[in-house]
Amino acid sequence: MSEFMTPPNHVNFKAKKLFGEMGKILDGAIAYIDVNGGGPTELHTHAHSHLFIVTQGEAKIQLDTEEVIVKKDESFLVDGQVPHAVWNHSEEETVMIGISVK
Template identity: 60%
Template structure:
């Protein structure tokens, strides 16, 4: 599996770092985005950042004029000051962890 490693003294164990220090964690949640699901419908901004971690499926993060695709086992940090929204990018369900972090 791409970018996964077996840490020292581990057996049948694969790990992949998804993020490092990105700020103080405010809260976190898990989301199930069904086909066509996501939001908010209009791009929005706020003071905190979002760290999106895709567990399964594929997410499409819309940023003021840019689109980023985030695959399973990947993460993406969204600057809360940039207008954004997040959407399911597949026909099935996408499962994501969303962590809100204070901007540095």
């Protein structure tokens, strides 16, 4: 979405905007995904969307027939009505924050 920057009047501080306004937040969670881990094992859909933010490692998001790789310090919004699943895509544990939005 953007690169790291130092805001005005800050020292030794780097920030990166991960997302802007996108609706009503329903809930948020943090996930620790082991190597070769993820799920669900079959693609699924639901009424709400997911904003995924990777804080460590790398995630592979399967969207119907497309794959999206989300790296550390990146985010991706998954439309809940598109069949999807999320998997670890690195040789280390992947840590990801998931925010459900309407």
